[in-house]
Amino acid sequence: MTDLTLLGIAEAGRLMARGEITSTQLTEAFLKRIEAVDHKIASYITVSADVARAAARQADTEMKGGVRRGPMHGIPIALKDIYETAGIKTTGHSHFKKDYVPAIDAETVRRLKDAGAVILGKLGTHEFANGAMTPDQPFPAVRNPWNTKYQPGGSSSGSGAAIAAQLCMGAMGSDTGGSIRNPAGFCATAGIKPTYGLVSRCGVFPLSFSMDTAGPMAWTTEDCALMLDVLAGYDPNDQGSAKTDKVDYGAAAHRPIKGMRIALARHWYEGEDSVTPEMKKGIDEAVRVLKDLGAIVEDVVFPSLRDYHIAGRVIITTEAHAVHRQDVIDSPEKFGYTTLRRFQLGAFISAEQYLSALRFRRQLTLDTRAAMRGYDLIMAANQWGDPEIFEEPQAVFHFMGKPQLPMPFNITGQPVTTINCGFSSAGLPLAFQLAGRAFDEASAIAVGAAYERATPWRAKRPSL
Amino acid sequence: MPSPNTPPTLEEFRVRAAQTGLTLTSEDIEHLHKGYVGLLSLMERIPSGWAWAAEPPLVFRADK
Numbered sequence: 009m010t011d012l013t014l015l016g017i018a019e020a021g022r023l024m025a026r027g028e029i030t031s032t033q034l035t036e037a038f039l040k041r042i043e044a045v046d047h048k049i050a051s052y053i054t055v056s057a058d059v060a061r062a063a064a065r066q067a068d069t070e071m072k073g074g075v076r077r078g079p080m081h082g083i084p085i086a087l088k089d090i091y092e093t094a095g096i097k098t099t100g101h102s103h104f105k106k107d108y109v110p111a112i113d114a115e116t117v118r119r120l121k122d123a124g125a126v127i128l129g130k131l132g133t134h135e136f137a138n139g140a141m142t143p144d145q146p147f148p149a150v151r152n153p154w155n156t157k158y159q160p161g162g163s164s165s166g167s168g169a170a171i172a173a174q175l176c177m178g179a180m181g182s183d184t185g186g187s188i189r190n191p192a193g194f195c196a197t198a199g200i201k202p203t204y205g206l207v208s209r210c211g212v213f214p215l216s217f218s219m220d221t222a223g224p225m226a227w228t229t230e231d232c233a234l235m236l237d238v239l240a241g242y243d244p245n246d247q248g249s250a251k252t253d254k255v256d257y258g259a260a261a262h263r264p265i266k267g268m269r270i271a272l273a274r275h276w277y278e279g280e281d282s283v284t285p286e287m288k289k290g291i292d293e294a295v296r297v298l299k300d301l302g303a304i305v306e307d308v309v310f311p312s313l314r315d316y317h318i319a320g321r322v323i324i325t326t327e328a329h330a331v332h333r334q335d336v337i338d339s340p341e342k343f344g345y346t347t348l349r350r351f352q353l354g355a356f357i358s359a360e361q362y363l364s365a366l367r368f369r370r371q372l373t374l375d376t377r378a379a380m381r382g383y384d385l386i387m388a389a390n391q392w393g394d395p396e397i398f399e400e401p402q403a404v405f406h407f408m409g410k411p412q413l414p415m416p417f418n419i420t421g422q423p424v425t426t427i428n429c430g431f432s433s434a435g436l437p438l439a440f441q442l443a444g445r446a447f448d449e450a451s452a453i454a455v456g457a458a459y460e461r462a463t464p465w466r467a468k469r470p471s472l
Numbered sequence: 473m474p475s476p477n478t479p480p481t482l483e484e485f486r487v488r489a490a491q492t493g494l495t496l497t498s499e500d501i502e503h504l505h506k507g508y509v510g511l512l513s514l515m516e517r518i519p520s521g522w523a524w525a526a527e528p529p530l531v532f533r534a535d536k
Contacts, residue, residue: 318514325511337494349503355492356485356508361515367522405507407514 012037013174014469017231018258020177021079024071031071031082034177035064035126038084042128042175045472048156050148051170053089055129056096060084063126070124079234079258081124086176088164089130090137090213091117091222099147100213101133103342104335106146114211115243116180116222123238128176131166137182137215138163138328140346140402151398152194153470154436158395159402161194163187167225168195173472178226178235182212184219185320186414192225192426193390193439196465198456199225200232201414203447204421205250207236208243216327217248218366219320219418228466229425229456233257236449252447260450261457266302268455269383270442273416276313277389281410284393290438291389294429294459298387301458305387310379311372316419317411319372322357322365325407329354349404373420377445384451389413390426390439414441423449425456428465477516479509 012034015023023029039057046052067082092098092110099105113121121127132150134140141149141159150165152158153173160169164181168191171179181188183201192199200223207222214220224235236257243249272295277283283291295305329336332351340348380386392410396402403409417424424443431437444452460466480488485505489496496504 312517314514315517318517321511322515322518340495349507352494352496352500353504353507353511355494356488356504357511361518363524364518364520364522365515368518371519404503405510408507408510 013041015177016228017079017083017177017226017234020083021081024082025076031064031067031126032061034082035060035084035128038128038176045173046175048472049151049153049169049173051131051150051166051173051175052086052129053099053101053132053147053166054097056127059096060126060128063121067124067126077124078238080120080238082126083124083177084126084128085120085178085180086128086131086167086170087117087180088133088167088182090133090182091180092211093117093127093130096127096130098130100136101145101147102135103146104339110211112211115208115245116239117211119238131170131179133165134163135344135347136213136332137184137187138347138350140344141165142344142346142401144344149398152395153472154196155434157398158436159194159398161190161395164191164225168192168197171195171197171225171227172470174469178224178231181223181225183221183223183414183418184215185324185418186412188223188225189390189414189424189426189441194395194437196428196431196437196439197225197227198229198232198428198460199223199426200236200449200453201417201424202236202240202449203423205248206252206423206447206449207239208246208249210243210245214331216324217331218327219324228460229427229453230258230261232425233261233453233457250447255450257449257453260453263450263454264302265455265458268303268385268451270298270303270305270385270387270455271308271380271383272305273310273386273388274307275309276416277392277413281313281392283389284432286432287389287391287393287438290429291440294440295387297459297462298455301462303455308379308383310386310416311375313411313413313416315368316372316416317407319365319368320412320415320419321407322361323369325350325354326357326362346402346404353405369419376416376420380445384444385455386443388441390441394432394434394436417441417443422446423452425452427456427459429463430465431468477512479512
């Protein structure tokens, strides 16, 4: 039999619907592989094997009886460890929460369970989705499965690493300033940062309440779309939640893309700051493929990447301080060094500076929308080049380095996908972003999925 | 009155640190001062002089 851990969500769902495999077989295959290889990359903090086996048995019983809950029924997934899970530890990768067992599930977890998904466990992250992978954490730092001498990107580090290493079929990440797209890009998975307000954040540890988004990661864009079908929808318990029409994202993955218009923000990654030559080549080739598929791709000038970067950094630094202020005052020794410094810095930002950044965000959103007029999507590089080396400590004040390529769409709130577009000569992943208009995840999914079907990259996996 | 984007000296920053309510050592303050000055230099890109009276409601919605 084929290695079941190589199956995608869509394919596994079809096989289970036809009775050719069971959720129990699928779940056991992943649990066995986690046991065999996860010690090399430390992607899991908690493996909930018993809970997973019980959910898989229930899914099998239901499917045998003719009950089919949808494409996530019986699918083994995992969760970034900032998603609250009833009866399963939710640590935030922090000493503060290392023994915390929530009583109820996050809304997204509830929706996934209702759809029949099987929860394999909880995945490593940067402390409270903000810090760095440092040795002063209660759990080991996650490594990149393509080369364990490198970091996997963060903060949804375990989510990206576990998917690429075939240790789950999909995972939940969160994205405040690129935390889904960084690990998706560096681990060669797909990922969707949904429009701000599309997916509930109720029961997800907050970092920056006006920027936080919760979203799916998986091996393909189509698989992310199937997860998003379950996740999207209004939640009165999330103040940022939006009431929107139901969209069939899974179907969007098969829409034709001929005639779709894509604005290429080339000046973000080939200007003041530039990607590596291999990344540039990978994106140029991706543009050629999209044109061959019938899309129209044209260079368009947007506001400076540095403008989005600083607006985002001021807002996140201020809001993260507000969220964690009491713990920073009462128990600073419990934070990792880098996390503490980043949370302390927000105490020095004045009300005027914060409000100016909010006004600037609004201005940048309007300017981006104006520049995008006449286009369905914005395309840009996802990362500058190779990931950081594992042993090299991350800069405490990371905002002083190059601006972050994912930040524009956290500022505007637009939906955005990360798509792998090959590998560097060192065997490390290359990737680009596709951003749609607010609440038009479907267009980004359509183009991303079409690109993945037209290229060979989804057939390549890391060897561990 | 100095511009809000004029970097504070370390001594001025110490005075501000005492007002934050955080427990900070001299080493903490020196490190945070470097970070703050770096952030402040990037903040020069943020326009000043907004028409505050026209501030829209502070609810961030991607589609509005």
